[in-house]
Amino acid sequence: MEKYKPKKDLSRKAVSYIEKHLSLPSVVRFESCHSFMRFLTTEKLDKTRLEITNACGNRFCPICTWKTAKKDAIKLSILLEAIKYQESKEYIFLTLTSPNVTGEDLKAEIDKFNKAIKSLFRRKKVEKIVQGYVRKLEVTTDQEKVITDELYQRKENYFVKRGLKVGDANPQYGTYNPHVHIILAVNKSYFNKPEQYISQAEWLDMWRDCMKDPSITQVDVRKIRQNQNSKSNAVLEIAKYSAKGSDLYHSETVFDTFYTSLKKRQLLVYSGMFKDYAKMYECGELDSYKETDDAVYTHLLRSLWNNSKYENTLRELTPEEFERYNERALKIEELDEVE
Numbered sequence: 001m002e003k004y005k006p007k008k009d010l011s012r013k014a015v016s017y018i019e020k021h022l023s024l025p026s027v028v029r030f031e032s033c034h035s036f037m038r039f040l041t042t043e044k045l046d047k048t049r050l051e052i053t054n055a056c057g058n059r060f061c062p063i064c065t066w067k068t069a070k071k072d073a074i075k076l077s078i079l080l081e082a083i084k085y086q087e088s089k090e091y092i093f094l095t096l097t098s099p100n101v102t103g104e105d106l107k108a109e110i111d112k113f114n115k116a117i118k119s120l121f122r123r124k125k126v127e128k129i130v131q132g133y134v135r136k137l138e139v140t141t142d143q144e145k146v147i148t149d150e151l152y153q154r155k156e157n158y159f160v161k162r163g164l165k166v167g168d169a170n171p172q173y174g175t176y177n178p179h180v181h182i183i184l185a186v187n188k189s190y191f192n193k194p195e196q197y198i199s200q201a202e203w204l205d206m207w208r209d210c211m212k213d214p215s216i217t218q219v220d221v222r223k224i225r226q227n228q229n230s231k232s233n234a235v236l237e238i239a240k241y242s243a244k245g246s247d248l249y250h251s252e253t254v255f256d257t258f259y260t261s262l263k264k265r266q267l268l269v270y271s272g273m274f275k276d277y278a279k280m281y282e283c284g285e286l287d288s289y290k291e292t293d294d295a296v297y298t299h300l301l302r303s304l305w306n307n308s309k310y311e312n313t314l315r316e317l318t319p320e321e322f323e324r325y326n327e328r329a330l331k332i333e334e335l336d337e338v339e
């Protein structure tokens with residue numbers, strides 16, 4: 001429950017910002033999100049599984065976005081493993097960026113971005129090597145008026161190039177940076193066939209072309225080295241939410257900019273082989289890749305949000321419940337967002 005409390009606290013700030021954008025029932029649902037949770041627990045309380053909760057499902061909700069990111073990370077790492085194993089593919093991690101824009105221009109910039117991505121993937125050379133991809137749009141914002149130590153360290157190259165130091169006015173104050181993270185599936189032979197291989201300089205060139213912006217200086221491309229036991233950074237980058245909490249809930253104005261630019265937009269996109277395998281995942285055809293849970297659940301823990309904290313009650317399962325829950329336990333993970 002300790003993990004939920006800070007998100008629940010943040011949710012109070014979020015609701016004050018989002019209220020004007022939603023209908024009354026939606027506001028109530030947003031505000032009461034995860035106010036009730038029931039967990040299955042082991043005897044020693046060392047393992048818990050959420051059995052049921054009231055989730056609002058809103059993409060700007062701090063709790064729902066956190067949980068969606070966790071689920072997407074699991075799903076993505078299984079897709080990567082399955083495609084690698086069943087289709088003998090390898091992966092490339094590509095990050096496409098463009099210069100920062102103002103809040104007013106953000107929505108139009110994202111539209112331009114999406115169009116450019118489509119045309120990039122229609123290029124003959126790209127089409128030929130890409131067997132499928134999964135991509136995620138992310139937007140960050142810079143809300144520091146002056147350059148702080150922390151900001152300087154993060155964007156040192158940028159400041160050095162402009163002769164700026166800590167304490168100077170930040171030229172990127174109040175701007176937004178949309179960028180896209182993409183995992184591409186390619187044939188193993190891609191890395192050894194010079195006629196197929198696309199270098200970083202070529203990606204940059206094509207991206208500039210598609211964006212019709214020669215001032216773009218960066219494209220990051222690397223081979224993904226998958227570690228079977230841990231989720232790769234690429235997976236985590238794609239799974240995480242499109243705007244980090246410290247940006248999204250920075251202030252009401254910033255929130256409104258994110259809200260208008262990101263609402264109703266498809267943020268996570270599966271294509272080609274990734275689309276096919278995502279469907280298989282949803283149908284349970286990739287369950288053999290899932291971690292199995294051999295814990296024995298003996299208790300039910302109820303958590304009710306009351307006066308800014310969760311009140312918990314624990315009771316032992318009845319013999320009938322014990323049988324029912326331990327039979328279903330493996331499937332509960334999927335049920336955990338059901339309202």
Ligand SMILES: [Zn+2]
Pocket residue numbers: 030033034055056057058061062063064065
């Ligand atoms: Zn929620």
